[in-house]
Structure formats: C-alpha cells, structure tokens
C-alpha cells in the first residue's frame with residue numbers, strides 16, 4: 298500500500314512537534330501527508346508539564362520563524378521576559394530581556410497544549426493521523442520523527458495547580474541536579490517543578506525531593522494535586538540525518554540543544570526542512586539544509602555542554618552571577634550559543650565526550666524503578 302501511494306503521499310512516523318511541523322509543510326504545498334502515531338493521541342510522552350520554546354538562538358523571534366513555516370501562532374504560548382536564577386548557595390539573581398526570552402507552552406494530550414494545537418492545525422490542513430498505528434518501516438520519501446532513540450539526560454518532576462503568580466525560576470547546583478539544572482515554572486494557575494539530571498540518574502528521588510524543598514523555601518512553592526512525571530532526552534549530532542530517501546527529524550535524529558535539552562523549536566524546524574527536501578524531490582539536500590540552519594547552534598551547544606559538565610558548583614556560581622549582571626539575558630545567551638573560534642576548536646573534543654548512553658547505565662539493582670531504568674535505557 299505504501300509503495301503504490303508514495304509518489305503523492307508523504308508518510309511520517311510520529312506526531313510530535315517535528316512530525317506535525319513536517320506534515321503541515323507537506324499539506325501547505327498541496328500534497329497529502331499521513332502521520333503514523335503509535336499512541337492514542339498526540340503528546341503521549343508528556344503529562345501537562347510546562348516547557349519553554351527557547352527564543353535566544355537566533356536574532357529572529359521564534360514565533361516569526363514558525364509563522365514563516367506556515368504554523369499559526371495559536372499554540373497556547375505565553376511570552377516570558379524574566380527568570381530568577383539561583384546559584385548553588387541559594388543566592389538569587391533576577392534577569393530580564395527586552396524581547397521574550399522564551400515562550401511557555403503546555404505539553405501533552407488534551408486541550409490547551411502545544412501538541413493538541415499543532416494536531417488541530419494539521420487536521421484542518423488535511424493531514425491524516427491514524428492513531429494507534431506503530432510504524433516500523435517507511436517507504437522511500439518518508440520522515441522518521443519518532444522521538445528519542447537513545448538518551449543523555451532525564452527530567453523528573455511534578456505538575457500541579459497553584460494560586461501563585463506566573464513566574465520562572467532556575468537553579469544550578471550539583472546537589473539538586475548533577476551536571477544539569479532544576480526549574481520551577483508557573484503560568485495561569487498551573488505549575489511544573491523539575492530536576493533535569495545529566496548524571497547520577499538512579500538517585501533521582503533524592504534530587505527531586507531536594508528540588509521541591511529548595512523551591513518551597515526560596516520561591517514559595519505550594520503544590521495542589523501534584524502529579525509526578527518523568528522522561529528522557531536524546532542529544533547527538535549525526536553525520537547525516539538521512540538513510541537513502543528516508544529523512545530523520547527532531548529527537549529521532551538527535552537534534553536537541555545539548556546544553557539544556559531544548560528540543561521543541563529545533564525539532565519543528567528540522568521537520569519542516571525535511572519536508573521541504575522531499576517536496577523538492579531532493580532528499581539529499583536535507584543534510585545541507587539542516588547543517589546550514591541548525592548545525593552551528595547544535596555544535597556550539599555540544600561544546601557548551603562539555604564545558605558546563607566540568608564547571609561544578611563554583612563554576613555555576615560564577616555563571617549565574619554573570620547572567621545576573623547582564624542587562625539583557627536573551628542577548629547574553631545568544632552570544633553564548635553563537636559559534637566562536639574557541640568553540641570551533643573545542644568541538645571535536647566535545648563531540649567525542651558528549652554521547653548518548655545506549656547501554657545499561659549501571660544502576661545495578663534489578664528492581665530499580667528510576668526513570669532511566671523504566672525507560673529501558675533507550676527513552677521513549
């Protein structure tokens with residue numbers, strides 16, 4: 298069935314942001330897109346948690362870029378200009394940007410989420426999304442956007458209801474999030490508190506307890522009806538995101554900010570670029586296209602991750618202090634995500650050192666139920 302229709306139809310695996318953005322591009326060009334989704338709805342990896350669409354890796358605004366890809370702005374986003382950072386001692390550094398630093402979205406199935414908004418845009422554009430349809434093999438001319446196939450980090454936390462005013466907080470501390478960060482996001486009466494670990498996964502419960510206690514003490518966190526969540530993310534800069542006429546997009550290709558795990562915007566962009574290459578009947582142009590638009594940011598983020606993982610608490614304290622001193626956090630981050638001579642020179646080393654873990658991480662306990670072990674060491 299696939300082969301007979303593949304000239305007209307673009308088949309896509311996975312109805313995440315990457316697959317949905319790719320399908321919208323195909324549909325807007327007047328071609329039929331079919332997304333095969335193994336779960337019963339979009340956003341099945343997520344649990345209503347708040348996530349941030351970063352707005353600092355380009356001068357151009359993220360929403361303008363999405364609009365240029367044909368994605369309408371009704372994504373339930375809320376612009377944030379301010380974040381309060383804490384250093385490992387709990388010292389507070391407010392930071393501000395004149396333009397939005399990020400756009401907050403809710404993830405998961407159900408109303409009001411980014412995933413549902415994208416699904417509705419796709420269905421209105423004529424995209425077919427057969428749910429509960431796992432797809433193991435695609436015909437030539439398809440896009441694989443099935444999410445992470447390996448993992449380098451986990452995030453665990455709680456979503457909850459709250460009366461607290463909208464706010465965003467981040468903390469860098471080895472005792473809360475080894476080689477990662479912890480965060481508290483509140484928007485419209487809902488909140489997400491989480492720790493994002495790049496190391497020591499099996500002690501996640503301890504890090505999460507410490508994170509909750511930290512934000513209760515320092516940011517007035519009070520949760521109503523907390524629901525626990527957890528997930529993993531992949532980071533890998535592939536030599537190619539193509540196998541013959543099959544193109545890989547989003548986290549399935551390893552496309553994600555390696556420093557802090559921001560993958561939504563990069564995922565949607567890569568889905569769009571993959572679709573454009575297929576529409577042009579030139580799948581081989583995809584590698585050139587993603588390298589041109591995403592290669593610089595992905596490489597720099599790998600170098601940033603390599604350096605960050607070596608900083609420890611003293612380095613984090615300096616980093617947070619320097620963010621706090623900046624008049625505009627977005628500009629500061631833009632500079633640090635832009636390629637420089639030093640980062641280009643460090644890249645080969647960083648590339649060897651920052652690797653997704655595919656094998657058992659060594660919890661060493663057969664009955665361990667930490668997020669890493671539950672995800673079967675490969676993430677989903």
Ligand SMILES: Cc1cc2nc3c(=O)[nH]c(=O)nc-3n(C[C@H](O)[C@H](O)[C@H](O)COP(=O)(O)OP(=O)(O)OC[C@H]3O[C@@H](n4cnc5c(N)ncnc54)[C@H](O)[C@@H]3O)c2cc1C
Pocket residue numbers: 310311312313314315316333334335336339340341342347348349350351430431432433442443444445452453527528529530546547548549553558559560561562564677
């Ligand atoms: C807890 C957590 C917090 C995060 N926070 C942020 C954040 O604040 N900002 C940010 O930018 N990023 C964040 N990320 C990362 C971001 O969510 C992902 O990078 C993004 O969702 C990747 O999109 P994707 O389309 O590549 O994959 P996914 O969103 O994983 O979608 C893939 C889809 O493919 C389906 N699928 C998989 N295999 C098959 C198959 N064989 N057949 C059919 N369907 C299949 C899956 O069911 C899924 O629906 C976070 C990730 C986690 C886990």
